[in-house]
Amino acid sequence: MTRSFRAVVIGVSTGGVNALQKLLGQLPADFRLPILIVQHIGPEAGSGLAKLLDERCALRVKEADEQDEILSGTVYLAPPNYHLLVERGGFLSLSADPHVSFARPSVDVLFESAAEVFGPELVGIVLTGANFDGSRGLRIIKQKGGVAIVQDPEDAEARQMPQSAMAATDVDYVVALDSMAALLRKLAPERAVMPHKGRGRDD
């Protein structure tokens, strides 16, 4: 039986800028699943990371705005100082609630709300980081029947976050960053009907 998915969520902290460039950089423009990312970042960081990733990846990358519709072929980054959540009906919302797992944005908040909405049709990924955020969220993704992927701690710039996630739940795949894009393409082989990037960009 082939499974079908509706979204990928990624949590990453220390070493995230490099890791995200590498992973997203290896995904084609017509990768079908929307990707939602929490990268731990300072409260006044600005939206530079989304711009950088957008320039360097085939996929369209943007900082999430409230009420953004979750679209195929698009990567959404949690804004600095806000939690990113998934609403029923395929929309995003933001919250300025207190830090969770010592972070805002918090990986756990994104993962838990995405698991509520997408259930078994969700892929959760924990990448490099020097804390425990994402462990609880990944466990909930698994409880709801989703797929859990963790970056091989040996391969991670900071191994604590992947290790903690592996201790928290029964992870489906432990892989190096280099093979993660291929794994995602295997899990979600369908192509997006209409890649968003490129349209109206050259005028």
Next chain:
Amino acid sequence: MKHGEVEDVEIRLLLEGVQRIYGYDFRDYADASIKRRLTHWLAESEFDTFSQAQSLLLRDRSVFESLLRGITVNVTEMFRDPAFFRAVREQVVPFLKTYPFVKIWHAGCATGEEAYSMAILLNEEGMAGRYRMYATDINETVLQKAGEGVIPITEMQRFTRNYQKAGGTASFADYYTARYDRAMLSTALKKDIVFAPHNLAVDGEFGEMNMVLCRNVMIYFKPDLKERCLSLFDSSLLPGGFLCLGLKETLEKKKIGERYEELAPTLRIYRKRYD
């Protein structure tokens, strides 16, 4: 039916009951955040499920009030987003100064940190005694705290940094007295602020405001309630008045949007047109 779906049904029923009995309407709050807050309240309560809690919640007002406190607390800090406060100081205050007296509505003030920040800023710009700030919130417990103006001393280091980045011209320590583990804000900051209850979902406008601040409150609302709030702010504001939203909130595609120009677009400071 899966556990998660049962819980969603329970929450919907509970909010329906709360609205009918107490008149507080949370059905127009964004689901994901309200669910997180409700679940958090449930975990701290003596109940195992929302159905179990519902019986008492609908009969015992004190139980409802504990729920209300739990789900309407917004967190805030002094000079949150220093760049925003700097822009208010440099780009908005010069306009405010042209009036003999200005009125400001701070909607959703929570425990008051941003209202006090604004008071500090206005006083430093020479406007002490020339403004009145109406700081409102749905949650009367936080309003009481706001009126007291007492802040955990552990926060003051961060707030001092924010204050400096926001272009503060004095020494932040002059604005509070440290006592044990608390910082008491100076009474001079309180005299031009009126704290009052107001529910954005049902209550009306405040007349003839020169400035309305409502930052990171409407992010918890569904689109219809957001539009209601914006139209409330619009009818409260005088022409030439200023509307300040959170950094991730915008008037783009909003009904009142065309009557406003962006004064500082990325900092979400809007000005109501005269025509």
